[in-house]
Amino acid sequence: MSWKKEIESHLKYPFSLDNQSRPAYLKIAAPPSITAGFTLRPGGFSHGSFASANMSFQVGDQEEAVAQNRRALLYGAGVDFFSALVTAKQVHGKRCLTIVDSDPEKLEQVALTDADALLTDQPGILLGVMTADCLPLIMIDQEQRAVAVVHVGWRGLDQAIGVETVAQLSRDFAVEAENLQIFAGPAICSCCFQVGIEVVDRFRRQPVLAGVDSWYQERSSGYYIDLLSIQRAQLLAAGVAEKNFHEVDICTFCHGFCFSYRRDHAITGRQLAFVGIKENK
Ligand SMILES: [Zn+2]
Secondary structure (H helix, E strand, O other), rough: OOHHHHHOOOOOOOOOEOOOOOOOEEEEEEOOOOOEEEEEOOOOOHHHHHOOOOOOOOOOOOOHHHHHHHHHHHHHHHHOOOOOOEEEEEOOOOEEEEOOOOOOHHHHHOOOOOEEEEOOOOEEEEEEEOOOOOEEEEEEEEEOOEEEEEOOOOOHHHHHHHHHHHHHHHHHOOOOHHHHHEEEEEEOOOOOOOEEEEHHHHHHOOHOOOOOOOEEEEEEOEEEEEEEHHHHHHHHHHOOOOHHHHEOOOEEEOOOOOOOOOOOOOOOEEEEEEEEEEEOO
């Protein structure tokens, strides 16, 4: 089966494959004023371990190839609507960075700033987080006032960065949790994500997981956790409506059309989750 057919067999509304642009990405059916999606591995300009659509400058890939991949994405997402693609220095923390100034120099500073979630209400800025097994989240206010992207590994989940992002959207932009649409992109699945007992013990202390089925499994080979079901439980407890939580059924480790940090033994590229409010220039 071709990778396109394989991907499409996993997709249902609100996710679809956009392969008109290079690199290909999973497109989210969003309101007309918003562009959002999750890039995949094929369709880029990088070579070797980073082939081909690597979006990270921090993994040892050639800078020019990454810049080309990012430019191609910006072009595919609508270069007429966005003047910049902004990513931060991801550190598995809980800091959420609100961007309200679209001055190019300020936006360049974001790349040097530690943050694992980016928020904005400004048109023309495409926000991104990079992942290769961690869970990427896109948040869109139904009233289209603000958007956010979040990088969620187990450490971020332990610090509830998703819930922190919802709280910051509420503080900064008066967005109500019940009006948020949440989109969870490709991430390592619960069959593949083995962790130590100490990780399971940390999550056992989270009250929101009491009564949640199968957020972890104990098998003969060890312990496995389900990032997605833990994230869903945290966000529903924070006021997100169940009908507004959308997840794509694609494991980065199981599928060669995704970068996977664990499968590729740490030397690999990164997918990008992106969202922005369009600006008509
Ligand atoms: Zn898997």
